[in-house]
Amino acid sequence: MSYHSVKLIKRPELEITEDIFNIVTQDIPTPAEGEVLVKLSHLSLDPAMRGWMSADENSYIAPVKLGDTMRASGIGEVVKSNNERFPVGARVMGLMGLTEYAISDGNGLNVIPKELPAEAILSVIALPGITAYHGVFEVLKPEAGQTLIVTAAAGSVGSLVGQMAKNLGLTVVGVAGSDEKCQWLTKELGFDHAINYKDADFVEQLTQATPNGIDLFFENTGGLAQGPIFERMNPHGRIAVCGLIADYQKAEPAPGPSWVGIIKRRLTIQGFTMPDHFHRIPEYGQALGAMLGKGELKYRAHVIEGIENATSGINLLFDGKNTGKLIVKL
Ligand SMILES: NC(=O)c1ccc[n+]([C@@H]2O[C@H](COP(=O)([O-])OP(=O)(O)OC[C@H]3O[C@@H](n4cnc5c(N)ncnc54)[C@H](OP(=O)(O)O)[C@@H]3O)[C@@H](O)[C@H]2O)c1
Structure with missing residues (x-):
């Protein structure tokens, strides 16, 4: 055969x-x-x-x-x-x-x-879930009342990040590339706001959605949204750099925001990749399974x-x- x-x-x-x-x-x-x-x-x-x-x-x-x-x-x-x-x-x-x-x-x-259905495992318990879990709990360390923004918010990692943050009592803003995805985020997943980064008035919408600035930024994309989001970061904010998909197929990555802003706002910016943390899969998998079982995570x-x-x-x-x-x- x-x-x-x-x-x-x-x-x-x-x-x-x-x-x-x-x-x-x-x-x-x-x-x-x-x-x-x-x-x-x-x-x-x-x-x-x-x-x-x-x-x-x-x-x-x-x-x-x-x-x-x-x-x-x-x-x-x-x-x-x-x-x-x-x-x-x-x-x-x-x-x-x-x-x-x-x-x-x-x-x-x-x-x-x-x-469990294979789709649930691959969407939640596998790489997307453990990535979202590590980035939220180990890198961003959110506190209730803060404002978190996530890019590729309707994707597999981003959608879980936003739901975890909502469940912890944060204000959550998602950035995605279509109106349908934005509606799914606010209507089905309970995000407070979702903004289409392709809209001409993206910066105005971002300003309106984050009246108190942004405390935590879960970065999945780079690209058009990164600069305006960086400009709204609050002092002592934290940025988890998980992915930069907008750059993966470019000959040269886009220049990032100026480091001067990192000093002025005393930001903490941390990149991470999950293979460093694969030893924690049993622990993260158990936590994700519990969240899924309680209906706290949709996918x-x-x-x-x-x-x-x-x-x-x-x-x-x-x-x-x-x-x-x-x-x-x-
Ligand atoms: N650090 C790690 O260990 C780790 C682990 C897993 C994933 N990641 C990273 O996390 C990110 C999301 O991964 P995922 O598996 O959850 O994929 P996904 O979000 O389900 O799919 C990728 C999404 O990226 C968005 N995108 C593509 N090109 C873009 C561009 N030029 N500008 C802005 N958005 C763009 C698209 O959504 P829109 O329609 O919204 O544009 C697309 O649906 C990726 O960057 C990935 O490399 C990192």
Whole structure:
């Protein structure tokens, strides 16, 4: 029996084009001693994949080697096992790649409950949730009464950040790229305000939505909104730099705000990447599961079907056409 997997065969120039991938058909392998064979059911498409495709050796994780299966996280079922930690039938999650079947030695593989829908796990308990949780609780450390703003607010990380902050009693402002996304944030998720950064009067709307300035800024995008938001930061404000998706496909990143403003407003700005904190996944996962169970976190998943659509699907993240966590169902 055969299966398909996506190999990275070229580095992207700027944008992700179809010719950088090759979808290959291979025979399903047999796991060696200590290994398991996993049949993937759901793959996660994430903005970070653009960085993993580049040749940059100075990042937090090594680039994908040309010819290798494209790195991606996913959920699947163990169908053959030579590893007692992962018996046949176990549902597992890990960085198994853009593939229908994967061999794993168990490193980085986690057993996950079968009761929750895969969409809920990938949207909340997996990378988006642990990223939002770490950025909110460990970096921004919010206090009730403060004003928090989050960019890519209708995306998988941003939507959870805003809900966590609302649940803690903050005033929450979301920035997103369409009116539909803004309405979802205020009507369904309870954000106090949501502003479309593409509106000509974005700065006026931002000023009106933040009459007391901004205490906490969860930055996911860079781009048009960053400068005006920076200008509204309050003294001793904190900025968590989680992502800069507006720059990922540019030859040169946009210049950021002046450091003079950091001094004048005595700001704390901290970048973070989750692989540094993967040891906290059990703790964060438990907290997120509890929030989900209590109905404190809503999510929406954007599901596309078939591995052959994964490679073009990644671009939905960069043109803003994904509505929620981008998932490939196999
Ligand atoms: N530090 C970490 O460990 C970590 C972990 C996970 C994710 N991240 C980062 O968090 C950010 C959000 O990731 P996600 O998985 O939750 O993706 P997402 O928000 O679900 O999807 C990406 C969104 O980014 C917005 N976007 C794309 N290009 C943009 C541009 N030029 N200017 C402004 N917005 C733009 C689009 O929304 P609009 O329609 O609103 O434009 C798009 O839907 C990304 O930057 C990602 O790299 C970091």
